[in-house]
Amino acid sequence: MTPQEMLAVAVEEALAGRAEGGIPIGAALFGADGRLLGRGRNRRVQDGDASMHGETSAFRNAGRQPTYRGTTMVTTLSPCWYCSGLIRQFGISNLVVGESRTFTGQHEWLAENGVRVTLLDDPECVTLMTEFIAANPALWNEDIGED
Amino acid sequence: MTPQEMLAVAVEEALAGRAEGGIPIGAALFGADGRLLGRGRNRRVQDGDASMHGETSAFRNAGRQPTYRGTTMVTTLSPCWYCSGLIRQFGISNLVVGESRTFTGQHEWLAENGVRVTLLDDPECVTLMTEFIAANPALWNEDIGED
Numbered sequence: 443m444t445p446q447e448m449l450a451v452a453v454e455e456a457l458a459g460r461a462e463g464g465i466p467i468g469a470a471l472f473g474a475d476g477r478l479l480g481r482g483r484n485r486r487v488q489d490g491d492a493s494m495h496g497e498t499s500a501f502r503n504a505g506r507q508p509t510y511r512g513t514t515m516v517t518t519l520s521p522c523w524y525c526s527g528l529i530r531q532f533g534i535s536n537l538v539v540g541e542s543r544t545f546t547g548q549h550e551w552l553a554e555n556g557v558r559v560t561l562l563d564d565p566e567c568v569t570l571m572t573e574f575i576a577a578n579p580a581l582w583n584e585d586i587g588e589d
Numbered sequence: 590m591t592p593q594e595m596l597a598v599a600v601e602e603a604l605a606g607r608a609e610g611g612i613p614i615g616a617a618l619f620g621a622d623g624r625l626l627g628r629g630r631n632r633r634v635q636d637g638d639a640s641m642h643g644e645t646s647a648f649r650n651a652g653r654q655p656t657y658r659g660t661t662m663v664t665t666l667s668p669c670w671y672c673s674g675l676i677r678q679f680g681i682s683n684l685v686v687g688e689s690r691t692f693t694g695q696h697e698w699l700a701e702n703g704v705r706v707t708l709l710d711d712p713e714c715v716t717l718m719t720e721f722i723a724a725n726p727a728l729w730n731e732d733i734g735e736d
Contacts, residue, residue, distance in 0.1 A: 486653065493640070493649035493675075502640035506633065509736050527674020527695075528640075532734035548674075587679035589656050 443476050445538040445560045448516040449567075451481055452540060455496065456518045456570055459483035465578075465585055466570050467519050469496035471504045471534070474512025480504025486585055495585075497525035501532075510534045518567045520547035522586055530555055540567035544575060545586065590623050592685040592707045595663040596714075598628055599687060602643065603665045603717055606630040612725075612732055613717050614666050616643035618651045618681070621659025627651025633732055642732075644672035648679075657681045665714045667694035669733055677702055687714030691722060692733065 448470065455468025470481040482499025485491045494502070497517050507513075510532045515521075520542035521529065529537060529552055536558045539549050543563070553559040575582045583589070595617065602615025617628040629646025632638045641649070644664050654660075657679045662668075667689035668676065676684060676699055683705045686696050690710070700706040722729045730736070 490653055491649060492651070492653050493645050498640050498645075502638060504639070506637055506639050506731065508731060510734060511736060523674040523678035524671075525674070527670040527672070527677075530674075531670035533736075584653065584655060587657060589658060589680075 443472065445516070445562060446564075448472055448514060448538055449518070449540050449562055449564060451478065452496070452500075452516045452518045453564075453566060453570075455481055455483040455500075456567075459485075459488070459496075460570070460574070462488050464488045465581065466574050467496040467517070469500040469515060469517040471500045472514045472516065474535075479507065479513065484585065487581070492585075495522065495525050497521055498528060501528060512536075514538060516540075518564075519545055519571060520549045520561075521552070522547045526552055529557060536560070538562065540564045541571070543568050544571035590619065592663070592709060593711075595619055595661060595685055596665070596687050596709055596711060598625065599643070599647075599663045599665045600711075600713060600717075602628055602630040602647075603714075606632075606635070606643075607717070607721070609635050611635045612728065613721050614643040614664070616647040616662060616664040618647045619661045619663065621682075626654065626660065631732065634728070639732075642669065642672050644668055645675060648675060659683075661685060663687075665711075666692055666718060667696045667708075668699070669694045673699055676704060683707070685709065687711045688718070690715050691718035 460466035480503035485494035526548035627650035632641035665687035673695035
């Protein structure tokens, strides 16, 4: 699969989250063989669960894995410290990022630490978050721990 | 509450996890006023949930919070990158660590980045993890993403 094809799965998750009234960030984890291991979306609003960012949700839904070597995390938005820490701790090899214009997380830090990062700068992802943040600034700040 | 009193809550969680056959790591999040916001334990074995380390479990159980300024995360074991990223992203102000002998996570990195860290070097926590790792090396490696 191409990075853009993997991103399409994460975008589907983000759009499903938006339709639920949630924060429109989605992610998916693919195996070294390209198989989808898990997909998920931010669940703060839907479940009242502050721990479920898009990436942690996809990771959770992938279940227990013996190794993450060769896997790819794809996310609609540059990962925050929480999700970047996840990627680094578990040795996820590759990261595909939809966009980093509306929020610049730690994808560069991950690249400096050995993760192969592909930044797509996808216009649909940019529009999705731009509209969401403009309409819901307090909810967005809550999700990234900004007072 | 003293750091040792807060640690006692995390140790209760770790012991409950051990009794369930799980990975014996517990944590709790306390508010700026000392009130317990949430407590939790590693749930990899119990729920098949790779995303629930002690700290993320306590964070989740605390529910949505408008701010984490002034809060204290207490954990029986030095936090890995995943849990350290959580603490940094959400601006959790204080960290109490039971021990860092059996696993040295990123508590020093957090201290360098403004978190007030208290390392207790608690003998009960050391014994708990020493015994667990000796008996379950593969499970432990899975939990920290080591092949």
